[in-house]
Amino acid sequence: MNKLNISLIGVPMDLGQNRRGVDMGPSAIRYAGVVERLEEIGHTVTDEGNIQIAAAEKTASPDTNLKNLIEVTDASTALANKIHDVMENGQFPLILGGDHSIAIGTLAGLGDRYDNLGVIWYDAHADLNTGETSPSGNIHGMPLAVSIGLGHEKLVNIRGFAPKIKPENVVIIGARSIDPGERELIKEKGIKVFTMHDIDKLGMTAVMNNAMSYLKDRNVDGLHLSLDLDGIDPIYTPGVGTPVPGGISYRESHLAMEMLFTSDMVTSTEFVEVNPILDEKNKTADVAVALIGSLFGEKLL
Numbered sequence: 411m412n413k414l415n416i417s418l419i420g421v422p423m424d425l426g427q428n429r430r431g432v433d434m435g436p437s438a439i440r441y442a443g444v445v446e447r448l449e450e451i452g453h454t455v456t457d458e459g460n461i462q463i464a465a466a467e468k469t470a471s472p473d474t475n476l477k478n479l480i481e482v483t484d485a486s487t488a489l490a491n492k493i494h495d496v497m498e499n500g501q502f503p504l505i506l507g508g509d510h511s512i513a514i515g516t517l518a519g520l521g522d523r524y525d526n527l528g529v530i531w532y533d534a535h536a537d538l539n540t541g542e543t544s545p546s547g548n549i550h551g552m553p554l555a556v557s558i559g560l561g562h563e564k565l566v567n568i569r570g571f572a573p574k575i576k577p578e579n580v581v582i583i584g585a586r587s588i589d590p591g592e593r594e595l596i597k598e599k600g601i602k603v604f605t606m607h608d609i610d611k612l613g614m615t616a617v618m619n620n621a622m623s624y625l626k627d628r629n630v631d632g633l634h635l636s637l638d639l640d641g642i643d644p645i646y647t648p649g650v651g652t653p654v655p656g657g658i659s660y661r662e663s664h665l666a667m668e669m670l671f672t673s674d675m676v677t678s679t680e681f682v683e684v685n686p687i688l689d690e691k692n693k694t695a696d697v698a699v700a701l702i703g704s705l706f707g708e709k710l711l
């Protein structure tokens with residue numbers, strides 16, 4: 411990764427889950443100094459502002475248990491189109507959420523630019539639910555399923571093509587809360603998962619090396635990092651809507667980001683689920699910015 415022209419896109423989305431405040435994530439991460447941090451490294455940053463998000467639905471769509479389906483579809487489409495445009499201009503997309511449902515739009519925008527995009531999903535969860543398997547009806551638990559072509563057709567067909575990515579090009583890292591339907595899907599589709607058990611047993615260095623060589627063997631032509639701040643242990647990132655104890659440490663996360671930087675494989679990224687209302691003095695946004703620093707080449711010496 412040389413000096414990049416980065417397009418920063420905020421997505422103040424809170425309709426993919428039911429806790430207020432995650433719509434303020436992009437502001438919190440900007441306030442924590444993301445632009446300055448990237449410029450300090452030598453990158454050029456264009457802040458593209460925020461994608462517009464509608465108010466929550468007044469009445470649920472009768473044919474589905476997915477909450478705010480229409481509003482999430484519209485916002486995802488707007489985000490996908492925006493990402494498509496910035497990529498046309500040779501910019502590197504850095505997307506700030508917002509809840510993780512925004513990944514539906516991100517991968518829709520990236521999907522037609524790559525034939526064989528790889529995805530690292532850094533998360534406590536698998537986000538592989540569909541309307542049938544979801545315990546909550548929250549779309550932030552579904553973006554990975556939607557992107558491999560499973561789920562509500564409105565979401566699956568954004569920008570008029572599906573699937574956006576191949577299940578065998580996905581690597582999930584940090585999983586420790588997996589619903590029964592997701593577990594089945596992981597087995598059925600052969601999705602590569604490094605759980606917390608694997609991280610404890612192998613260490614983060616081996617996990618990242620395995621993840622990257624797996625994706626290289628798949629001949630990926632781009633790599634998207636989708637980082638849910640709840641992948642990290644809630645002692646470091648308390649400002650998330652669905653915290654799960656026993657997570658990836660702050661140091662392991664820096665190491666993972668530094669290894670990704672060194673690999674020079676990453677071609678786009680998003681940092682999601684920062685909720686300043688649930689946070690302590692913007693700690694979670696500060697962690698997001700620190701990890702963005704490592705991912706984009708910040709060095710200790």
Ligand SMILES: NC(=[NH2+])NCCC[C@H](N)C(=O)O
Nearest residue numbers: 510535539546548550551652
């Ligand atoms: N992006 C997230 N934080 N997802 C949490 C999902 C939680 C749960 N598996 C659900 O589907 O409701």
Ligand SMILES: [Mn+2]
Nearest residue numbers: 534535638640
């Ligand atoms: Mn999560």
Ligand SMILES: [Mn+2]
Nearest residue numbers: 510533537638
């Ligand atoms: Mn997630």
